[in-house]
Amino acid sequence: MPSKVLISDPTLRDGNHAVKHQLTEKQIARYAAAAEAAGVPIVEVGHGNGLGASSLQVGESAVDDLTMLKAARRELLNSKLGIHVMPGFATINKDIKRAIEIGVDVFRIGAHCTEADITQRHIGFVRDKGKEVFGVLMMSHMVTKEILAEEASKMESYGAEGVVIMDSAGAYLPRDVGGRIAELVKRLQVPVGFHGHNNLGMAVANSLAAVEAGATIVDGTARGFGAGAGNTPLEVLVAVLEKMGYSTGINLYKMLDAADLAEKELMPSVPSIKSVSIVSGLAGVFSGFAKHVERISGEYGVDSRDLFFELGRRKVVAGQEDLILEAAMDLASQKKKAPAETS
């Protein structure tokens, strides 16, 4: 059983989703200082979708990448500064080179769970520059553990020093996580990690299942500040890991202080599990779809919950928002037909 767990804290990145990417320079500096004081090993900062993602399409951030990263960098002495990078949003020349100059320590290169191939150049570039780089597989519930392990192996072969699987839709139960993590630990030589979301209230339990199956990297955010129903609440995770005999190197009292500060200074409201989050978690659909689903289901007179489940059946992923409309139209036409057939 591993005794040490490396915590990566994306409060200032995933949390940005919860406030439509409006975290300010001051807020970033305040929380980064609190995380540094608590001894959080990696503090992830940026737009919710990562480096270079601020745009009309996915939302413009209040401050640019450079300002955010510099604000955090000034506060982080022992904690490492991390960023999330999705090839497509972030480019090597425009974004990654600048991030290296600013002093980012840890690069987490993410891709949809079947698309690891697109991370090769980004991972290779960061390794070449001597920086720490992890691979991240998003929406990992959508494929079997065998496919996940193959995709993770690709990232390892490109030079990733660890591979983190994300439960982006908050769809997992602990047994799902345990099986997948165990397969990755068996197949990879580099450390394996887990990033949870709390749609079904399982984030802490899933994180524990991951650790017990051999994961040595776990993500968590203060008060679960993050997209949709939120992430794994870090202060709870640290407390539970400590109780179970794992060491995180984080000072619990100071972590509790950091969570209090985050609640007060970063969040208009603490994340909670809304009905829509439960449905998107059950359907296995990225919770970022929620607002579109609400609007379109209203326009077509269909139940938003039915629409979520239909999208789940169609296995939609972020970037396929146009399918919401198509699915809503199909549901609406089925609804029209149904009374005629029974009459």
Add this chain to the structure above:
Amino acid sequence: MKSSYVMDIIQEDCANASRQAELLEALRGETIFITGGTGFVGVWFCELVAHLNDQHGFGTQLLLLSGRAQSFSAKAPHLAMRKDVTLIERDVRSLLDIPKEASWIIHAAGSPDNRLAASDPLRVAQVITRGTETVLDAATRLPNLKKFLNISSGLVYGAQPLERERIPEGYSGGLDCASVSGIYAESKRFAETLCVAYRSQHRLPVVTARPFAFIGPYQLLDRPWAVNNFIRDGLLGGPIRILGDGQTVRSYMYPSDMVFWLLRILAAGIPGQSYNVGSPHGVTLQQLAEKVAACFPAPPKILSRLSPEQALHRSRFVPDVRLAEETLGLRLTVDLENALRRTILWNQAQNKLMRVEKAR
């Protein structure tokens, strides 16, 4: 032109390796056709043969087949412009004929880069299996073929049992054919079987070399192998990061020794025989990282990410090379410390050269 310091290192290496040039006498005045001629192994063949021609009057001609002949001119212009080197640009899978003047063949095409194997396993398999079949076929039509050297891989043995110190040529382990990560080794193993079939059916004089691991100039430091990464980390000022288990054991041969051995196997190896090529001196990754760190005036820190689970992935990859040593009179001339030191010097000189060229 390359800076003289970069070239001095290579020239010294070639001079050192060819102290027993008489072992390659059979290749004097001959024409050698090399597939994969512009990769790491191909470039070193060129360097050594150029040295044998210039310093020992060998008069050997090289025909280099490559799908990326133009990149060779950029990588090694001093070789590309030589009269005794001819570049032929063509994908090995679509080779029709080998020039008739070739009487020796070295089949070296195929990339061992596991990033390519992970992203495009079908391409890896096709280049090795179809490529080998195509070259063997073309070889049957040569009027005066003296020897065909198939460069296979030490990976065809499958996982080396941890308790077995070195793998001899007669060892037959199992490969994992149910995993896509085995594509390179499986393809190389099948290519060897194809060679056996062509030797049996067409009486082709095929000899096989099974290379293990190497470190030296011309090897790109972004290749996903431990020693390359350690050197790169060191050149960047550290820390040197050990991924996986530091107790994993590897051994490394310097490339001037590698090509001398391969040419000797071509010249004097017995058809039907396979020869391991590599260093028999195993070193743990932890020891290797320490040796790399010691090459720098201010040794960088060494970090390890070892967790108990990773002990499961401990592996060993060390050849028994007594067959080559005892029957072909081969020996190692560069030990690991010198190999690392020379690789680092070459990379430092090369980086400096690139910076100067960029500034122009």
